[in-house]
Amino acid sequence: MNEQNRSVNPVSSASLPPQSVRQEGYTSIQAINESVVASSSWVGLLRREMAKSIIGQEHLVERLLVGLLTGGHILLEGLPGLAKTLAVKTLAMVIHTDFQRIQFTPDMLPADIIGTQIYNPKDTLFEVKQGPIFSSLILADEINRAPAKVQSAMLEAMQEKQVTIGDETFRLPELFLVLATQNPIEQEGTYPLPEAQVDRFMMKVIVDYPSMTQERMILDAVDHTDSVVVVNPVVGPDDILASRRVVDSIYMDDKIKDYIVSLVCATRDPRSFKLDLHDYIETGASPRATINLKTVSRALAFLAGRGYVTPDDVKSAAMDVMRHRIRISYEAEAEAITTEDIIRKILDTVPVP
Template sequence: MHVDVQQIKDRVAERAESVHRLKSELHKVIVGQEEMVSRLMVAMLANGHVLLEGVPGLAKTLTIKSLSDAINAHFQRIQFTPDLLPADLVGTLVYNPASGEFTKRKGPVFANFILADEINRAPSKVQSALLEAMQERQVTIGDETFPLDRLFLVMATQNPIEQEGTYPLPEAQVDRFMLKVVLSYPKQDEERRVLDMALDGGGAQINSVITPEEIFAMQDTVKMIYIDDQVRDYILNVVRATREPKAFGINDVVPLIDFGASPRATIFLGMGARAIAFLQGRGYVTPQDVKDIALDVLRHRVLLTYEAEAERTSSDDVIKSILAKVPVP
């Protein structure tokens, strides 16, 4: 099948101005955190969802709220607590004594951008309700099913320093998130700018600079980005190396991996690499694009053995070792 890469590149260039406007608007109020902003945009362009892990105060809420404002979309922040019920999330039937009928009241999940704050503080039935909406992009209330908006992104957060009273997400549910991003503290100069902004009156007002329709156009363009067969094989080999490292001669990680990444990881790795290429203004995917997004796609899908935990080896360490040894086309 013939693919006109130049034509795809021209389509990417047409959308570059929208990307530039969106990034510029976000940087009015967000200092640093380039990776978080980039990964949110990757997930949005690839129609995925993001799990963020980081200590409080790293601008997680500000980032997704600003992204929503810049697109003039509907934002909802849901604070997950141990007493939260699925009905509090998706909605419920409300009885009307006057008419003797039940009416459907939609929950906060009916929004474009959702911040599921500290998702691991809610019981598993609530987590499952959200993850089902993420996967199926629809919600059932009573006997009626409601589709969610086409623009639908969930950013869930986990606090890594407080585990008491939490309900850890099962591995099968974590797999529904396209990306897991681990945040670190800002650099010294970035934190100084944050301090200056706070002491001198705060950041600027976020304005709506693009429309959801422009996002849909970008998503359609991302789907067109060319991935050569050799790069597709490379994506497949990286994921398979997490399951069968010995077959790729990566013997040092064999005793460290309990379960490798799922087939969903293969799909998300390709979709994420396409989004990375789009953000860099290219109409084709390179192996470096795959490497750039691999940690965020794989870190929550590669389960380690007790031996790895005893050696204090993280999934990031294992994935980096695999990326260093799988042959690059």
């Protein structure tokens, strides 16, 4: 469901409080709406600054904003040259915070990411040298070009926002966010990411080619080989963290919560929902999908200027949240059925509140 449809649809019954608390519910939702408007003033500024470098790719930019608003890590997948790295670098430039780019290669070691202990002969002690992971925004570029032992070094950081080096544990910044890019696994020199790590990404966003109109705009925008686009910082960590608190307060009706649970459970037991998909699904989505669907739906409501979640928000979030959490069977591969096909079928079948 596109942004336009989400913004013009009327409020569904599932978006409103129960009748017994309807009056109080309206009052609280109005207060949340006001908080959303007050705390989202930086969003438009950020979009305009990013548009200086990124032409088109509205879906990509929106998902990066969702990551900022939720603290959820994002995996961007697409062919080389589609502005994945540029989008993340531009995002870092428009935020008043520290940023590190980690270029993943086949010869990397875990210490290259998290750091290591170095012997100090003067004090006859081992000292901790922190790695580039100790930053607020991390661009993990071409993350699937490093072997599994390197990927495993990021599991603790992504899930618990802390890193253990030797016998010491260090907290990471509160704004800590991993924005990773990867080439399709069919590309030469790539490794499939471990399932445990893939599940820690809140969303997997597929970056596609721009349209012909956008491609022409890109051609016109690049007039000089040495042209450098200047973007300005427009938001700080405190503003983003304040917006996160507002996102957490956005109202979600129990019917929409049940809808989210139904969508996830349909990937595990499709027969219960009269879906003929059992032979095509090896494993369904994890509980992280349920949690992340709720979180992303709230963030999309925030970006739409609403203090309540609609079913369309959930539908819009479902593809990016669940596509990397469903493993298809050999039968599905043989019949050219993709994860996206399965999710569309589920969205078309599970009743909308």
